Amino acid sequence: MLLEEKPSVRSFLDSPEESGEGFPDWYKSSRSDAWMTFQEIDWPKRSDEAWRFANLKKLSHEELYDAKEVACNDIERLVASSLSLKENAGQILFVNDRVIKSPSLHEEFVEKGVIFQPLSQALIEHGELVKDYFMTGVSRLGSAKYAALHRARLRNGFFFYVPEGVSLTVPVEVFHWVSGNSASIFPHSLIVASR
Secondary structure (H helix, E strand, O other), X not given: OOOOOOOOOOEOOOOOOOOOOOOOHHHHHHHHHHHHHHHHOOOOOOOOHHHOOOOHHHOOOOOOEEOOOOOHHHHHHHHHHOOOOOOOOEEEEEEOOEEEEOOOOOHHHHHOOOEEXXXXXXXXXXXXXXXXXXXXXXXXXXOHHHHHHHHHHOOOEEXXXXXXXOOOOOOEEEEEEOOOOOEEOXXXXXXXXXX
């Protein structure tokens, strides 16, 4: 009797995959340090102010998994469901943290120094600029444990940089879709806009 081989699934509580090729060392270290922090910190308790009304018994982390590749017909359905505004300066579409539609920022904004890219691309092309702003604010993710988990497991998101003195007359759009039972993603939005 042949046993049916189960697909390999990674719990989001497993050690995260290594960062991709070309990512800056500071980013790789940041994720690694965050994973160690995540493992050391306790889960939130009802005695924590932000969690005092939460029913922690209903939180289950054991059955959450890294989101997998999505079938082409599902991608087509999600693209069709990503209704856009009449006009936008650019749009990025993610399905399970993978870029499905890359932005095509209007040329006038590119010439003025505006950057609108998937975070994975911005880390490679504008690593030092991203570093200046990456997770420098206080996290509002409910606890240090979840903030560390987010930082350690994030695989993508977007970077939107508008230099000082530049304004956009139309918005940008970003769609994040997650598909799959118990699938987890940890997208990150990094928006930098000057006056």
